Every structure is written in C-alpha cells, then in structure tokens.
Amino acid sequence: MTQDELKQATARAAIDYVVDGEIIGVGTGSTANFFIDELAKIKDRIKGTVASSEATAARLAGHGIPVFDLNDVDSIAVYIDGADEINAQGAMIKGGGAALTREKIVASVSKQFVCIADGSKLVETLGKFPLPVEVLPMARNAVMRQLAALGGQPKLRTKAGSEEAFVTDNGGNIVDVAGLSITDPVALETRINAIVGVVAVGLFAARGADVCLLGTPEGVRKQQY
Numbered sequence: 001m002t003q004d005e006l007k008q009a010t011a012r013a014a015i016d017y018v019v020d021g022e023i024i025g026v027g028t029g030s031t032a033n034f035f036i037d038e039l040a041k042i043k044d045r046i047k048g049t050v051a052s053s054e055a056t057a058a059r060l061a062g063h064g065i066p067v068f069d070l071n072d073v074d075s076i077a078v079y080i081d082g083a084d085e086i087n088a089q090g091a092m093i094k095g096g097g098a099a100l101t102r103e104k105i106v107a108s109v110s111k112q113f114v115c116i117a118d119g120s121k122l123v124e125t126l127g128k129f130p131l132p133v134e135v136l137p138m139a140r141n142a143v144m145r146q147l148a149a150l151g152g153q154p155k156l157r158t159k160a161g162s163e164e165a166f167v168t169d170n171g172g173n174i175v176d177v178a179g180l181s182i183t184d185p186v187a188l189e190t191r192i193n194a195i196v197g198v199v200a201v202g203l204f205a206a207r208g209a210d211v212c213l214l215g216t217p218e219g220v221r222k223q224q225y
Ligand SMILES: O=C[C@H](O)[C@H](O)[C@H](O)COP(=O)(O)O
Pocket: 027, 028, 029, 030, 031, 032, 081, 082, 083, 084, 093, 094, 095, 096, 097, 098, 099, 100, 103
C-alpha cells in the first residue's frame, strides 16, 4: 500500500468517530484532506464543522459542508487531524503545514481528539521532525535565540523558492527547531509556551490525542490513551 492509501484508510476509519447532529473539528494537511473527502459523503448527518485553517475551510466549503466560526459554537464533539509525529503516549508534533495554532485552539475545545496518521508517524522519541513554533514576526530573532539555548537548531521557515519569511493564516512566522530529542514533551511544551513572542508550539502533549488510528499495511490499528 502507498502512504496515501494508508492515509486514506485511516481517514475512512475516522468516520466512526463522527457524532451525528454535532459540530466536528477538522484538522489540516494531506491526511485531514482525505478525511474531509470522506466527511463529504455523510455531510447530512452532521450540524457542521470548525476548520483549523483557511485551506481546510475552503476544502470543506467546496464540498458544501457548513463551516462555523469558533466564536459561534458552544462545543465541538470531536477533533480529527493528522500529525507529523506521534509517540506511544499520544503526544504529537504538529505544524508541518503551519496550521498548529488554530489546530491547538480547536483541539483544546473539543471533547475528543482523534489522530489519523500513516504508520511512519509513530516514533519512540519525538523530535526527529523539526518542531514548528509560531512566533510574532517582531520577536522571531529573540525567540530563535531562546530556542537555540534550549539545545535546538532553530530555522525560520521561508516561502517555497524564496528567502522571504513564510506567513501563517494568523500573520505569524514559523520557526522550525531541529535537533531536539524530546524526552519530556509536556515540560518542553510548557517551557516554550513561556517564551514571550511565541504564539504556539507544535507540541501537543498537555492535550494530546485520545485515540490514534494508525494506517498500517495490516489494517488500521487503533490506540487509545
Ligand atoms: O500544520 C499541519 C498539521 O499539523 C498536520 O496535521 C501535520 O503537518 C500532518 O500533515 P500530513 O497529514 O500532511 O502529514
């Protein structure tokens, strides 16, 4: 099976977690896109969605699925999203697609977090994938110095094929921190959150996944935390 087929299988399995008549939180990225396409097939069963990025909102709307502003919603039954890495405890690195801040907000108000990922995302220790951190543009160099002091190698994310800083949906920049071996994800998340100028860190550990649906050649493996 190709990686895309594994992503599609896990996205399909996530439909079992959709709660009828409720609002569903929807993540960002290639795996989340497969989920959106599956959700479109049962769109009449749900009240609507809250999107974690402009790209996700556009794809949902393209399928005719209602997208609500988070401020107009009281509760979200379940949040379904991919990950760049996930460990055996359900802690994740996210933000490869630069959507980490809105993803974290939507996840934080959702009753359940279902991570959908192909098997390559399961790791023993988080950190091989450079850790994305969203920063306010005026603070990026100051924040990068502090991230270097934590032992990582921070690098400003640039627009594809350009030297210009990449700009998120929120007007922020992204710093990717390589070289971290994250043995205590909750502690590092707390430490980076405390740096002034950081908008959000792509460590989802204090609020990790409740369930992971991992696509493997032997089928979709379910892990509950
Ligand atoms: O910002 C992007 C998100 O955190 C994604 O969930 C993450 O990058 C995984 O994306 P993909 O499903 O494309 O591997």
